[in-house]
Amino acid sequence: MAAVTMTGITKSYGAQRVLTGIDLTVADGELVALLGPSGCGKTTLLRIIAGFAAPDEGTLTVGDDELVGARGSVPAERRRIGYVPQEGALFPHLPVRGNILFGLPRRERTADRLAEMMELAELPAHLAASYPHQLSGGQQHRVALARALAPRPRVILLDEPFAALDAALRESAGREVTRLLRAAGTTAVLVTHDQSEALSLADRVAVLRHGRLAQVADPVGLYTAPADVDIASFVGGASVLPASLQNGSAQCVLGDLRVENPGPTGEGRVLVRPEQVHLRPAAAGAKDAVGVVTEVRYFGHGAQVRVELPGTTPLLVARVAGAELPAVGDKVYVEVQGPVRAYPGEAPA
Amino acid sequence: MLLVLAGLLVAALALLPFGYVVVYAATLSPQDAWDLVVRPRVGELATNTLALMGGVLAVTGLLGLGCAWLVERTDLPLRTLWHVLLAAPLAVPAFVNSYGWVSLTHDVQSYRGAVLIVSMSYFPLVYLPIVAALRMLDPAHEEVARSLGYGSAATFRRVLLPGVRPALLGGALLVALHCLAEFGALQMLAYPTFTTAIFDQYASAFSSAGANVLACLLGLACLLLVLLELRLRGGRALARVGEGARRPVERVRLGLWRLPALAALTGLITLALGVPIGSLVHWLVVGSSTEFPVGDLVSAAVSTVSLAAAAAGVATAMALPVAWLAVRYRGAASNVVERTTFMAHALPGIVVGLALVTISIRYAQPIYQTVPVLLAAYAILFLPRSVVSIRASLEHAPPVLDEVARSLGLGRLKAAWRVTVPLIQPGLGAGAALVFLSVSTELTATLMLAPLGTNTLAMEFWSNSSSVKYGAAAPYALLLVLLSLPATWLLATRATGGGSRWLQ
Incomplete structure (x- = not known):
C-alpha cells in the first residue's frame, strides 16, 4: 500500500x-x-x-x-x-x-x-x-x-x-x-x-x-463546479448559453437566471444542466413559448430532449421523466430551476 | 540490443551465398566474364531453361486456375476428395516423379516430357493459393456482377480473375523459382538447364570458374524473380474488405459438363499421382524379389532423420529472433533482417551448395564436407518456412500479455518464456516440422555437402536410380514419399486457412 x-x-x-x-x-x-x-x-x-x-x-x-x-x-x-x-x-x-x-x-x-x-x-x-x-x-x-x-x-x-x-x-x-x-x-x-x-x-x-x-x-x-465550460460540457453534458452577467444574475435567452458564483461580470456564458431544465407544453399557437423540440432520445426511465431556442444559440438539453414526453416539433415553455454557474468571456465564434 | 544482434547474425549467415554470388561476379575481369558468359553452351542452357519455364508456367497456370475454380465454385461431386488429390502431388518429390516416368519409358526424355513431369509436380503450388484466394473472396462481388448484367464468363473474367490475380502471380513465381532450382528431375530426364550444368561442372572440377559463373547467372535470375514478386505484391488490398460472417457461395451448376470435368480431373490425377505411384509399386514388387537391403535402408533412414531433426532445431532457433523482430519491433532494421532471409530462400540448392563448398574450401578448409556446413545450407534454404510459421502465430499473440506478465514481476526473457513461447508453440512446431520434412527430401545440396560416408534416403535413391537400379531405388522412394506426406498436409491446410488452437 x-x-x-x-x-x-x-x-x-x-x-x-x-x-x-x-x-x-x-x-x-x-x-x-x-x-x-x-x-x-x-x-x-x-x-x-x-x-x-x-x-x-x-x-x-x-x-x-x-x-x-x-x-x-x-x-x-x-x-x-x-x-x-x-x-x-x-x-x-x-x-x-x-x-x-x-x-x-x-x-x-x-x-x-x-x-x-x-x-x-x-x-x-x-x-x-x-x-x-x-x-x-x-x-x-x-x-x-x-x-x-x-x-x-x-x-x-x-x-x-x-x-x-x-x-x-x-x-x-x-x-x-x-x-x-x-x-x-x-x-x-x-x-x-x-x-x-x-x-x-x-x-x-x-x-x-x-x-x-x-x-x-x-x-x-x-x-x-467544473473549472471551465469545456469540462462542464464533457463531464455533465450541460448546455452553455451566452449571457450578460451582473450582480449575481445572468440575462440570457431564457430570461433572468440566478447565478451561484457571483464573481464574473460583463459578457459571459452560463452553464445549464439537463436536470435543471423543466419543459411545459405550450399550445400550438402560443406566441410566448420559447422553444421547439428537435430531438427526443428515450431511455425508459426518462428521456433526453433537445430544444431549439430563438436566435443562433446552441441547442438546450433537458432531462425529462418518461411519463411526460414531448414530441418532436412541440412548442414548449422552458423554466430553469436553481442557480446556474457563470463563466466570464464570450463563446468562441 | 541482444535480439537485434541475433537477427543480424542470422541475416549475415543467410546472406553468405548471396555475398558469394555478388563478390564472385564482381571479381571477374570484364573480359573473363564476357568470355565465360557469351558461349554457345550458355546460350543453349538459357534457351532450355527459359523454354522449360515458359511451358511449365503456362501448363501449371491453366491447371491451377481451372482446378481451383472447379473445386471452389462449381457443384463438382466429391470436392473434398478432389481437393486432397490435387494437393497430393506435392508429396511426391519431383525427382521421384521423374524416376517413375523414366523407369517406364524413355520417351519422356524430351522437352515435352520435361514440361509434363515438372508441371505435374508443381501445379499444386499454383492451385493451393488460388483456392485460398477464392475462399477469401466475398461471393457478394460475384453476385453484384451478376445483378449488373454480367454472365458467367464475364463475371469470371471481370471479377474472379482480378480477385485471384495476386495468388496466381504468387504461385506462378514460386513455380518459376522451382523450375530454375530443379535438379534431380531434370537430370534424370537428361534435359540440361543451368542447374544440371552447374552440377555436372561441379562433379568434374569442384569449384571451377565455369560452374561459378553459371551459378552467378542463376542466382541473379532468381533474385530478379523475387524482386518482381515483391513489386507485384506490394500495395495490394486484401481480397475482402470488412468483417462479418460470409455466406456460402452459390455454386455454378456443371450440368452436362459434369462428366467431362470429372474425366479431365481423373486424367490429371492419373498423370500426376497414378503414374509415379504405380511405377513405384511396380518396382517395389519387382525389386523386392531381387534385393531389399534392410540394413542400408535403416541406416539411411536414421541419418536422414537425425540430420533433418538437427536442421529443424537450428532453423527454429534462427527463425525465432527474426520473426520476433519482424512482429514486435517493426522498423527498417527488422525489415531488412526478414527480407534477407527470404532473399536467400530464393537461391537454388545448387547455388547455396556451391557457395558453401567454395567458401569452406577457400577460407575454412577443416569444416569442408562436415555436418555443420550441411546444416548451415539447410538452414539457409529452409529458414523462411520456419519464419513464416512462427511469424503467423506471433502476430496473434498480443504483446499486452507480456506486459501483464512483467507487471506481475517477470523480466523480459522470463515473460517471453512463460507467456509468448507457449502461445506460439503451434507455430514453432509447424515450422520445425516443415523444415524437418523439407530437409529429409532435399537432394541437391545434400549431394554436394554431405560428409563422406553419410548416406541419406535421397542420396541412396539417387545413386541407385542414376545407375538404373530402379528396383533397388524403389524402397527409398517410398520412404521419401511417406516422409513428404505430413508436410504436404501442413502446407495444404495452411494455404486454405488452418489456425492454431489457442488463438482462434
Whole structure:
C-alpha cells in the first residue's frame, strides 16, 4: 500500500507532445480516475506509471521508492504495480488457476492462496480448472483482477477495464471492482473515457485534456463546479448559453437566471444542466413559448430532449421523466430551476 | 540490443551465398566474364531453361486456375476428395516423379516430357493459393456482377480473375523459382538447364570458374524473380474488405459438363499421382524379389532423420529472433533482417551448395564436407518456412500479455518464456516440422555437402536410380514419399486457412 506521486511528467512521441507537466498525487488506498477523450494521453500516463514507457522529464514515486527520477527508471517487473489491461487479457494457454497464481513465486503458488484469491473475487471454486475462453465476460474480468492482486501489489492500474463489457455488465463489474479494491485496500488508478464511470467509481477524478491536467476534484466537486465550460460540457453534458452577467444574475435567452458564483461580470456564458431544465407544453399557437423540440432520445426511465431556442444559440438539453414526453416539433415553455454557474468571456465564434 | 544482434547474425549467415554470388561476379575481369558468359553452351542452357519455364508456367497456370475454380465454385461431386488429390502431388518429390516416368519409358526424355513431369509436380503450388484466394473472396462481388448484367464468363473474367490475380502471380513465381532450382528431375530426364550444368561442372572440377559463373547467372535470375514478386505484391488490398460472417457461395451448376470435368480431373490425377505411384509399386514388387537391403535402408533412414531433426532445431532457433523482430519491433532494421532471409530462400540448392563448398574450401578448409556446413545450407534454404510459421502465430499473440506478465514481476526473457513461447508453440512446431520434412527430401545440396560416408534416403535413391537400379531405388522412394506426406498436409491446410488452437 502506498501513495503515488507524479511531478512534472512530460512525454513526446517524435514531434508530438503527448503529456505536459503532469503533477498528480494519489493517496494511499485511494481510487483516482483519469478521465478524458481518446487521444488525451491518459493511457500513456498509465503506461508510464506501469513502467512500459519512460517519460522524457519528471519523477514518479510510489511510497518511499523513486521509480522514475534522477537515478533512471525501475523496470516494470520490479515496481510491484499491478496492471489490468482492456478486456482483461488473460493468458489463453493457462487455466484460471494458472492465471491467478502466475505472478507468485513458485513456493507461494499454493491451493490456499488460490482459494483465498478466488473467494476475494467471488469466483466459484469449480472454475479453477477452466480456461479463459470458457468464462463469461464478467468472470474473465474478476480473474484478471485476482491475478493482478495476488502478488499484493502496491498500486493497481486499470486501463478502460469495462470498455468491452455490455451496458448491463458494466455497472455491476464497476461496483465489483471498487468493492475488491477497497477490500484489498490497494491504491488504484483507473483510466476511462466514460464520465459516468469516473464519477460513480472514483474517490477523485483527474480530467486530462490535450496532455495536461485540466482539473482534479472529487466527483461532486467536479460535477458542480467544473473549472471551465469545456469540462462542464464533457463531464455533465450541460448546455452553455451566452449571457450578460451582473450582480449575481445572468440575462440570457431564457430570461433572468440566478447565478451561484457571483464573481464574473460583463459578457459571459452560463452553464445549464439537463436536470435543471423543466419543459411545459405550450399550445400550438402560443406566441410566448420559447422553444421547439428537435430531438427526443428515450431511455425508459426518462428521456433526453433537445430544444431549439430563438436566435443562433446552441441547442438546450433537458432531462425529462418518461411519463411526460414531448414530441418532436412541440412548442414548449422552458423554466430553469436553481442557480446556474457563470463563466466570464464570450463563446468562441 | 541482444535480439537485434541475433537477427543480424542470422541475416549475415543467410546472406553468405548471396555475398558469394555478388563478390564472385564482381571479381571477374570484364573480359573473363564476357568470355565465360557469351558461349554457345550458355546460350543453349538459357534457351532450355527459359523454354522449360515458359511451358511449365503456362501448363501449371491453366491447371491451377481451372482446378481451383472447379473445386471452389462449381457443384463438382466429391470436392473434398478432389481437393486432397490435387494437393497430393506435392508429396511426391519431383525427382521421384521423374524416376517413375523414366523407369517406364524413355520417351519422356524430351522437352515435352520435361514440361509434363515438372508441371505435374508443381501445379499444386499454383492451385493451393488460388483456392485460398477464392475462399477469401466475398461471393457478394460475384453476385453484384451478376445483378449488373454480367454472365458467367464475364463475371469470371471481370471479377474472379482480378480477385485471384495476386495468388496466381504468387504461385506462378514460386513455380518459376522451382523450375530454375530443379535438379534431380531434370537430370534424370537428361534435359540440361543451368542447374544440371552447374552440377555436372561441379562433379568434374569442384569449384571451377565455369560452374561459378553459371551459378552467378542463376542466382541473379532468381533474385530478379523475387524482386518482381515483391513489386507485384506490394500495395495490394486484401481480397475482402470488412468483417462479418460470409455466406456460402452459390455454386455454378456443371450440368452436362459434369462428366467431362470429372474425366479431365481423373486424367490429371492419373498423370500426376497414378503414374509415379504405380511405377513405384511396380518396382517395389519387382525389386523386392531381387534385393531389399534392410540394413542400408535403416541406416539411411536414421541419418536422414537425425540430420533433418538437427536442421529443424537450428532453423527454429534462427527463425525465432527474426520473426520476433519482424512482429514486435517493426522498423527498417527488422525489415531488412526478414527480407534477407527470404532473399536467400530464393537461391537454388545448387547455388547455396556451391557457395558453401567454395567458401569452406577457400577460407575454412577443416569444416569442408562436415555436418555443420550441411546444416548451415539447410538452414539457409529452409529458414523462411520456419519464419513464416512462427511469424503467423506471433502476430496473434498480443504483446499486452507480456506486459501483464512483467507487471506481475517477470523480466523480459522470463515473460517471453512463460507467456509468448507457449502461445506460439503451434507455430514453432509447424515450422520445425516443415523444415524437418523439407530437409529429409532435399537432394541437391545434400549431394554436394554431405560428409563422406553419410548416406541419406535421397542420396541412396539417387545413386541407385542414376545407375538404373530402379528396383533397388524403389524402397527409398517410398520412404521419401511417406516422409513428404505430413508436410504436404501442413502446407495444404495452411494455404486454405488452418489456425492454431489457442488463438482462434
